[in-house]
Amino acid sequence: MKNKKMKIARVESDVSQEQLAEIIGVTRQTINLIESGKYNPSLKLCIEICKALNKTLNDLFWEE
Amino acid sequence: MKNKKMKIARVESDVSQEQLAEIIGVTRQTINLIESGKYNPSLKLCIEICKALNKTLNDLFWEE
DNA sequence: TCATAATGTCAATTATATATTACATATTGT
DNA sequence: ACAATATGTAATATATAATTGACATTATGA
Numbered sequence: 001m002k003n004k005k006m007k008i009a010r011v012e013s014d015v016s017q018e019q020l021a022e023i024i025g026v027t028r029q030t031i032n033l034i035e036s037g038k039y040n041p042s043l044k045l046c047i048e049i050c051k052a053l054n055k056t057l058n059d060l061f062w063e064e
Numbered sequence: 065m066k067n068k069k070m071k072i073a074r075v076e077s078d079v080s081q082e083q084l085a086e087i088i089g090v091t092r093q094t095i096n097l098i099e100s101g102k103y104n105p106s107l108k109l110c111i112e113i114c115k116a117l118n119k120t121l122n123d124l125f126w127e128e
Numbered sequence: 129t130c131a132t133a134a135t136g137t138c139a140a141t142t143a144t145a146t147a148t149t150a151c152a153t154a155t156t157g158t
Numbered sequence: 159a160c161a162a163t164a165t166g167t168a169a170t171a172t173a174t175a176a177t178t179g180a181c182a183t184t185a186t187g188a
Contacts, residue, residue: 016164027147032166039145040106042175043125050126057121061107062114080134094176096136103175106145 002037006060009053010035024048066101070124073117074099088112 010020017035021028026045033039034049041049046061053060074084081095088095090109097103098113105113110125117124 018164028165029148029167030146033146036166038167040108042104042106042145043110044104045146046107046110047126057126062111062121082134091177092135093137093178097176100136106175109175 003035003060006049006053007035009055009060013053015052020049020052023052067099067124070113070117071099073119073124077117079116084113084116087116 010017015023017031018028021031024031024045025048030039030041030045031049034041034045046057050056050060074081079087081099082092085092085095088109089112094103094105094109098105098109110121114120114124
């Protein structure tokens with residue numbers, strides 16, 4: 001399942017996948033695959049994504 | 065950095081590391097190392113831990 | 129005090145997240 | 159229509175999460 005919340009938050013923050021990747025220090029592919037739902041990211045990476053997008057874990061990665 | 069919140073939640077739920085591991089379907093060592101702060105668990109595993117302990121990601125894995 | 133459960137940790141192996149490089153297809157602006 | 163940017167995806171390599179099995183230590187209860 002795609003991570004739509006993360007993509008929406010990223011677009012709202014007006015950053016590209018590549019820019020977000022640079023901010024966090026991972027590759028663009030990693031960001032792309034997480035948004036596509038093809039990676040099961042590590043907690044540390046999830047937290048870095050949240051901080052970069054001014055969101056919390058529940059905002060981006062918690063369902064229901 | 066130890067994951068004190070997770071340990072507290074587990075003890076409050078009155079389950080041992082081994083019982084929690086069984087519920088989730090991982091090994092006791094994995095639970096132990098996450099509580100000890102020596103593993104960087106996957107998002108999927110974090111979510112399973114939360115559900116087993118009736119908590120959310122923010123409850124157990126989000127700081128400040 | 130003794131037995132048992134719970135926890136901490138180690139070494140070796142396996143599975144998988146992430147990196148790297150590269151190419152293809154959208155998308156957007158001019 | 160063209161150029162530039164953004165996104166999707168594939169193959170291989172590497173780092174590390176997670177497993178397995180085992181042993182030691184620390185609670186906890188009888």
